[in-house]
Amino acid sequence: MSSKDHILKSVRNQLVPSVDLPSMQQEWIQYADPVAHFGDVLAAVGGTAVVVEGLDGLAESLAELPVYVDAKKTVSCIDGLMGNIDLDRIDDPHALEDVDFALLPGEFAVAENAAVWVTDAAIRHRVVLFIPQHVGLVLHCPGGQVDDVIVNNLAEAYQKLSWQANQFGCFVSGPSKTADIEQSLVIGAHGARSLHVFFVL
Amino acid sequence: MSTSTKFDHPTNANRFNQDQARTHWHDSALWFIREKRDRMSKSLPEWETLRSCASQIKAHTVSKLADYLEEFEKNARARGAIVHWAKDAEEHNQIVLDILKKHEAERIVKSKSMLTEECHLNPFLEKNGIEVVDTDLGERIVQLRQEGPSHIVMPAIHLKKEDVSETFHQHLNTEAGNNDPCYLTESARQHLRDKFMQADVGITGVNFALADTGGIVVCTNEGNADLGVSLPNVHIACMGIEKLIPSADHLSIFLRLLARSATGQPITTYSSHFHGPREGGELHIILVDNGRSNLMNSDDYRNALKCIRCGACMNTCPVYRRSGGHSYAATVPGPIGSILNPLRDAKHHKSLPFACTLCGSCTDVCPVQINLHEQLLTLRTEVKNQKQLPVSKTMPMRIASWVFQRPKLYAWLGGIGKFFLRNLPRFMIYNGMNPWGKNREMPEAPSESFRQQYAKRAKKNQSK
Ligand code: SF4
Numbered sequence: 001m002s003s004k005d006h007i008l009k010s011v012r013n014q015l016v017p018s019v020d021l022p023s024m025q026q027e028w029i030q031y032a033d034p035v036a037h038f039g040d041v042l043a044a045v046g047g048t049a050v051v052v053e054g055l056d057g058l059a060e061s062l063a064e065l066p067v068y069v070d071a072k073k074t075v076s077c078i079d080g081l082m083g084n085i086d087l088d089r090i091d092d093p094h095a096l097e098d099v100d101f102a103l104l105p106g107e108f109a110v111a112e113n114a115a116v117w118v119t120d121a122a123i124r125h126r127v128v129l130f131i132p133q134h135v136g137l138v139l140h141c142p143g144g145q146v147d148d149v150i151v152n153n154l155a156e157a158y159q160k161l162s163w164q165a166n167q168f169g170c171f172v173s174g175p176s177k178t179a180d181i182e183q184s185l186v187i188g189a190h191g192a193r194s195l196h197v198f199f200v201l
Numbered sequence: 202m203s204t205s206t207k208f209d210h211p212t213n214a215n216r217f218n219q220d221q222a223r224t225h226w227h228d229s230a231l232w233f234i235r236e237k238r239d240r241m242s243k244s245l246p247e248w249e250t251l252r253s254c255a256s257q258i259k260a261h262t263v264s265k266l267a268d269y270l271e272e273f274e275k276n277a278r279a280r281g282a283i284v285h286w287a288k289d290a291e292e293h294n295q296i297v298l299d300i301l302k303k304h305e306a307e308r309i310v311k312s313k314s315m316l317t318e319e320c321h322l323n324p325f326l327e328k329n330g331i332e333v334v335d336t337d338l339g340e341r342i343v344q345l346r347q348e349g350p351s352h353i354v355m356p357a358i359h360l361k362k363e364d365v366s367e368t369f370h371q372h373l374n375t376e377a378g379n380n381d382p383c384y385l386t387e388s389a390r391q392h393l394r395d396k397f398m399q400a401d402v403g404i405t406g407v408n409f410a411l412a413d414t415g416g417i418v419v420c421t422n423e424g425n426a427d428l429g430v431s432l433p434n435v436h437i438a439c440m441g442i443e444k445l446i447p448s449a450d451h452l453s454i455f456l457r458l459l460a461r462s463a464t465g466q467p468i469t470t471y472s473s474h475f476h477g478p479r480e481g482g483e484l485h486i487i488l489v490d491n492g493r494s495n496l497m498n499s500d501d502y503r504n505a506l507k508c509i510r511c512g513a514c515m516n517t518c519p520v521y522r523r524s525g526g527h528s529y530a531a532t533v534p535g536p537i538g539s540i541l542n543p544l545r546d547a548k549h550h551k552s553l554p555f556a557c558t559l560c561g562s563c564t565d566v567c568p569v570q571i572n573l574h575e576q577l578l579t580l581r582t583e584v585k586n587q588k589q590l591p592v593s594k595t596m597p598m599r600i601a602s603w604v605f606q607r608p609k610l611y612a613w614l615g616g617i618g619k620f621f622l623r624n625l626p627r628f629m630i631y632n633g634m635n636p637w638g639k640n641r642e643m644p645e646a647p648s649e650s651f652r653q654q655y656a657k658r659a660k661k662n663q664s665k
Contacts, residue, residue: 002286003288004274006286006288007488008271010490010494011266011497012267013237014494014497014498015384016263016266016497016503017264018259018261018264019260019261019264020257020261022253022257022258024254024453026250027247028247029246029247029451037663041467045467045470077405093318093432094432097394111467112245112457113467115468115472117356125431126427127427127428129427130424130427130431130471131428131432139561153453154453154457154468155453155454157453158452158453159450163474165280166281166476167282167477168473168479169474169476170427170471170473171472171475172470173467173468174470176424177470178339178356179355179422180357180361181338181342181362181365181386182230182360182361182362182382183230183233184382186383186386188386188387189386189390189422189425190336190390190394190423191424191427191470191471192424196498
């Protein structure tokens with residue numbers, strides 16, 4: 001008998017009482033000002049959030065970020081803003097080892113835990129979310145309001161998600177961190193040393 | 202592997218307690234995390250709803266596990282993942298090795314996976330000439346020290362920064378005596394980046410697998426799992442069959458509970474959802490039983506399969522905090538480990554259900570409502586019935602039971618006990634014969650016994 005059959009048989013041959021699934025429609029937390037809450041929680045986990053006006057506002061805001069200004073190798077997957085490395089011309093993700101700053105599109109934000117949903121739909125090599133020294137996530141607000149791209153809690157977030165083939169998706173909440181050495185929080189373990197979230201109106 | 206070679210918890214705990222200052226430090230480090238968890242749980246008014254939903258979803262999944270496993274396999278395959286099944290640790294290790302051989306892989310990066318730890322994958326691969334690097338900082342520290350993790354979420358929680366500094370100085374050539382956590386973390390970052398760049402294959406654990414989409418979810422704070430699997434072409438994900446949940450929608454419940462319970466964070470930094478391999482790559486998913494299906498049969502212990510490995514029960518456990526993870530001599534220590542290990546290997550782990558005060562704190566914090574302390578009590582009875590208890594435990598119980606059946610004798614002995622506690626010199630009370638006096642003061646003998654107080658009060662009430 002194959003191991004699969006063996007496992008399925010031993011799992012199936014058991015008298016386990018049946019239990020119904022709970023309802024997912026509950027009164028999950030709502031925030032009076034989700035955007036403010038998102039900003040507070042993101043600050044608490046080591047990231048920053050700003051609201052900017054259009055691409056010009058984004059460029060201005062980036063120009064105030066030392067880690068962006070000083071970056072030698074940059075990647076941008078945001079229309080209208082160029083990086084100096086073109087992801088489409090790179091076949092081996094290892095070549096992205098020394099990227100300093102990556103500007104990547106986020107799809108929406110979650111107020112409860114300051115997470116931003118990012119997929120590889122518009123990012124050719126997903127390692128570019130993890131390997132750069134610094135990462136900026138850009139959320140376009142089509143209706144001109146931050147509220148359009150933010151949900152209150154994770155339950156609402158999963159309502160928005162669908163699952164395409166071979167898709168990689170990640171909730172990112174703040175920069176990479178560790179507390180493995182005597183519980184001291186250190187930002188910048190393996191992934192990005194800083195995470196900036198831009199809501200572009 | 203582990204620093205404790207003995208399986209006897211009291212002996213190992215005793216060794217840990219020899220350094221009293223460190224024991225106190227360990228205790229307060231974990232209590233600090235427990236307090237963070239409390240604050241986080243209070244930030245959500247629906248906390249208890251989340252817990253009961255999580256518990257119910259897990260119970261439901263276990264009740265139809267075979268169907269969900271089949272559904273998961275079908276959907277994962279449809280997305281291009283290759284699904285393997287392993288009855289036990291040996292088969293799991295062999296499957297991993299076969300994949301590595303097929304790809305002529307020599308260097309592996311691994312991110313925290315308690316399952317591969319449980320299967321002793323590292324020594325097996327090393328024996329076969331493959332370099333395995335654990336990439337979670339805490340795991341890397343204990344790997345360099347040739348120790349096992351002492352906690353499932355914070356593998357190096359038993360170490361001080363001086364210990365880490367020494368280890369890194371020895372293995373990574375860092376400055377001697379530089380104990381700055383930032384400096385040490387930075388050195389590890391550089392060292393591990395090299396390993397990521399050189400790796401042929403990335404191995405990860407799985408936090409949740411989704412039957413309805415065939416996807417898997419991996420949660421880390423450092424981003425090590427993601428770096429490890431997005432550079433090489435091959436990703437091997439190793440999961441216990443109990444990691445399955447029916448639907449992606451249910452993730453909202455579990456992700457809201459997991460990090461809050463584990464470290465008091467609102468969510469882990471990275472919660473990555475993998476649905477099939479990336480373009481040109483391979484995704485292997487290994488479904489491992491290794492004793493899990495045995496647990497399903499028992500009404501007493503089935504609940505233990507709900508565990509999402511958050512570690513909250515360890516952080517709160519007064520025994521774990523004062524005896525250190527290594528004292529359990531097991532991959533999963535603490536309250537949940539004291540259930541899982543004896544059920545798998547009763548002979549070796551029979552002392553674990555007794556490493557418990559039955560305070561119930563673990564049950565209170567468990568995000569999936571596992572009745573941990575009740576299971577531990579049931580397990581004790583089982584160990585006793587199997588006649589595995591040492592005489593030092595059974596004899597006093599037999600004597601106590603004999604005394605309790607004779608109330609007059611009990612009252613008389615109580616009086617004697619109070620007299621001795623008050624009047625005997627210290628050395629006659631605090632010695633090897635009295636385990637209760639180890640590292641703690643005995644209670645002060647009250648001036649009046651409960652019986653005396655009760656009798657007095659009854660008299661007073663009568664005369665009213
Ligand atoms: S038993 Fe509960 S508290 Fe302990 S690790 Fe598992 S889920 Fe967490």
